[in-house]
Amino acid sequence: MPEVPRVLVVDDDPAGCELTLAALFEVMPGCLADACVDGIDLFRTLQRPGQSLPSLILLDLKMPCMDGIEVLARLRADPSFRSIPVVILTSSDLESDIHRSVELGANAYVLKPVDSGAFLELMRDLSRFWILWNRRARC
Amino acid sequence: MRRSVSSFRGRLTFAMVLVAVLVVGAVGAAVAAFEVAAAERRARANLETLTLLVLRSIEPSVDFDLPDEAAQRLAQLEGAEGVIGARLFRAVGSSRLELFANYSRAGIQPVLGIGMPVEGFRSDGNRGVHARSVYRGEAPVMLLEIEADLATFRRGVGALLALLGTALVLATLAALYLARTLQRSVSRPLNELVAVARRVREQGDYAERARVQGDDEFAELAIAFNQMLEAVRARGRELEDSHRQLEERVGERTAELNRRVEEVERLNHHLSSLMRDLQASQGEAERIAADLRISNTRLMVANQELEAFSYSVSHDLRAPLRNISGFIELVRRRAPAESLPPEVARHLGIVASETVRMGALIDDLLSLSRIGRTQMRWQRVELPELLEEVKAELAHELGGRRIEWVINPVPACHGDRALLRQVVANLVGNALKFTRNRAVACLQLGCLEDGAGVEYFLRDNGVGFNPAFADKLFRVFQRLHNPREFEGTGIGLAIVQRILARHGGRIRAEACEGEGACFYFRIGQSPEIAGNNPT
Numbered sequence: 289m290p291e292v293p294r295v296l297v298v299d300d301d302p303a304g305c306e307l308t309l310a311a312l313f314e315v316m317p318g319c320l321a322d323a324c325v326d327g328i329d330l331f332r333t334l335q336r337p338g339q340s341l342p343s344l345i346l347l348d349l350k351m352p353c354m355d356g357i358e359v360l361a362r363l364r365a366d367p368s369f370r371s372i373p374v375v376i377l378t379s380s381d382l383e384s385d386i387h388r389s390v391e392l393g394a395n396a397y398v399l400k401p402v403d404s405g406a407f408l409e410l411m412r413d414l415s416r417f418w419i420l421w422n423r424r425a426r427c
Numbered sequence: 428m429r430r431s432v433s434s435f436r437g438r439l440t441f442a443m444v445l446v447a448v449l450v451v452g453a454v455g456a457a458v459a460a461f462e463v464a465a466a467e468r469r470a471r472a473n474l475e476t477l478t479l480l481v482l483r484s485i486e487p488s489v490d491f492d493l494p495d496e497a498a499q500r501l502a503q504l505e506g507a508e509g510v511i512g513a514r515l516f517r518a519v520g521s522s523r524l525e526l527f528a529n530y531s532r533a534g535i536q537p538v539l540g541i542g543m544p545v546e547g548f549r550s551d552g553n554r555g556v557h558a559r560s561v562y563r564g565e566a567p568v569m570l571l572e573i574e575a576d577l578a579t580f581r582r583g584v585g586a587l588l589a590l591l592g593t594a595l596v597l598a599t600l601a602a603l604y605l606a607r608t609l610q611r612s613v614s615r616p617l618n619e620l621v622a623v624a625r626r627v628r629e630q631g632d633y634a635e636r637a638r639v640q641g642d643d644e645f646a647e648l649a650i651a652f653n654q655m656l657e658a659v660r661a662r663g664r665e666l667e668d669s670h671r672q673l674e675e676r677v678g679e680r681t682a683e684l685n686r687r688v689e690e691v692e693r694l695n696h697h698l699s700s701l702m703r704d705l706q707a708s709q710g711e712a713e714r715i716a717a718d719l720r721i722s723n724t725r726l727m728v729a730n731q732e733l734e735a736f737s738y739s740v741s742h743d744l745r746a747p748l749r750n751i752s753g754f755i756e757l758v759r760r761r762a763p764a765e766s767l768p769p770e771v772a773r774h775l776g777i778v779a780s781e782t783v784r785m786g787a788l789i790d791d792l793l794s795l796s797r798i799g800r801t802q803m804r805w806q807r808v809e810l811p812e813l814l815e816e817v818k819a820e821l822a823h824e825l826g827g828r829r830i831e832w833v834i835n836p837v838p839a840c841h842g843d844r845a846l847l848r849q850v851v852a853n854l855v856g857n858a859l860k861f862t863r864n865r866a867v868a869c870l871q872l873g874c875l876e877d878g879a880g881v882e883y884f885l886r887d888n889g890v891g892f893n894p895a896f897a898d899k900l901f902r903v904f905q906r907l908h909n910p911r912e913f914e915g916t917g918i919g920l921a922i923v924q925r926i927l928a929r930h931g932g933r934i935r936a937e938a939c940e941g942e943g944a945c946f947y948f949r950i951g952q953s954p955e956i957a958g959n960n961p962t
Binding site (some may be wrong): 301303304307310311314347379380390400403405407408 | 691742745746747749752753754755756757760783786
């Protein structure tokens with residue numbers, strides 16, 4: 289039985305978070321998806337005992353307390369979380385944000401589209417690719 | 428008038444008297460000397476003749492040894508003027524003489540006729556004595572000696588001398604008279620000249636003239652003197668004239684100089700007040716410039732804050748919008764339109780399309796705020812190329828529309844390619860939107876060239892607009908058409924204007940309602956090109 293993919297969505301906007309989760313469930317019925325409201329919540333979730341590593345993290349950049357860039361830097365600095373694929377899902381198209389993310393090792397940088405149909409398509413493609421990639425890496 | 432020997436008159440008189448005295452004296456002396464010599468010669472000749480005559484007549488008395496006869500004959504010498512005495516000697520033997528007879532005038536002692544006689548004539552100045560012998564064979568036989576007083580023969584010389592003295596006195600008087608006359612004719616005109624010269628000297632009156640008399644050298648001298656006076660007077664006048672002119676000129680120059688000095692002082696004063704004003708206004712200008720710098724800095728900060736604000740606002744607006752749109756999509760998926768009341772489904776559709784519209788608005792606002800934030804990359808840009816790219820991009824939206832593109836060759840421009848591409852895209856999008864109702868849309872890209880540079884234009888045959896509102900066209904959210912007729916955010920042309928302004932260019936539009944519109948725009952020059960070519 290194939291492992292159930294687990295996706296963590298990090299977004300401080302609850303509605304946006306719910307929408308992303310809804311889109312994920314829409315495109316990958318049966319997947320496990322959790323929402324974290326910020327970076328601190330994410331690390332708490334990751335370090336919860338008995339938890340396996342997520343197959344994918346969808347990371348927003350603009351967040352209070354610890355922003356996405358810092359979260360990414362910490363993930364990449366921590367040997368136990370270094371291998372988790374991280375996709376930046378943000379509405380910021382600032383060049384500085386894009387450069388910084390790529391430098392720190394983001395696996396993809398995706399602008400949140402307003403068109404919900406397009407968003408669903410994107411979610412589908414992204415999660416499939418990275419979950420497949422993850423599975424292959426673990427074999 | 429001082430008179431002395433050194434005066435001309437004295438010297439003239441002295442010279443004339445001297446000449447007269449010398450001439451008369453010399454002639455007199457010469458004549459006297461000659462007369463004295465002649466008298467002596469005459470006396471001697473008379474004495475010799477007398478001696479010879481007496482000797483002839485007395486010879487027989489000696490031969491016949493008659494001493495009385497001889498004495499008688501000698502006594503006849505009484506009648507001979509000047510004879511003082513005579514002695515007759517007879518030779519005795521060969522060398523001795525013995526007195527035979529003698530005569531002497533009574534009362535007068537002989538001076539020379541004493542002692543042994545000597546043959547020939549002797550004289551002591553006053554008396555003369557002559558002795559002559561008679562020879563028979565070699566030996567003298569007798570000797571006669573006669574002594575005479577020479578003064579008798581000199582009596583004529585004295586008269587002559589007296590005559591000479593008279594002549595001398597007369598000559599001197601004549602010389603004096605002549606000198607006086609001459610002096611009168613010579614020194615008077617001279618003295619007159621001297622007087623005139625003195626008057627001229629003492630009174631400085633060069634109009635004084637010497638009197639001209641006759642036509643002699645003095646007249647010439649007077650004329651020359653007068654001419655000289657005239658010349659001196661003319662020279663004096665000239666000198667006075669030039670002196671006066673010089674004084675006038677000096678006066679003029681001095682006045683001029685004073686005027687200049689006053690003018691310079693006035694200018695100086697003016698200049699210093701100008702300098703003060705200038706310094707004051709310089710200070711003012713510096714203050715203003717400082718104020719300007721401060722307010723400029725403030726303005727830049729405010730502008731940046733505004734742009735950051737508009738960016739973050741549009742950014743923050745997008746998140747809820749995206750959520751709304753996402754949830755509507757979720758609703759539509761879970762409750763298909765067929766299952767909903769038709770009214771609800773329609774409302775849901777409206778919400779969805781409004782969401783899309785708002786998204787477009789926010790996107791436009793974002794790009795508008797981004798224009799001022801992005802770094803310009805200057806490069807050479809060919810507008811027709813950009814137009815072709817935009818055409819290709821829009822191709823799928825234009826399926827079925829008939830569009831006639833007229834792309835004239837236009838000069839390349841300098842600018843940020845991405846931004847200029849947005850200009851072309853917005854203008855073309857605009858043109859296509861407002862030609863939607865035309866059977867054949869016509870778009871033309873071209874340019875006009877004038878002294879200020881190149882003005883590009885994009886013309887369409889769309890619905891145009893009311894030219895009264897042309898200036899509102901480029902303001903944010905300004906729309907000249909009903910959004911139901913022509914959709915749009917009202918930001919596109921504002922973006923175009925903002926981009927062109929960032930390039931140092933500008934845009935204007937001409938149109939008639941229903942007859943198409945034409946957008947003219949200038950693109951500025953890149954800073955380095957503008958630096959090389961200030962036009």
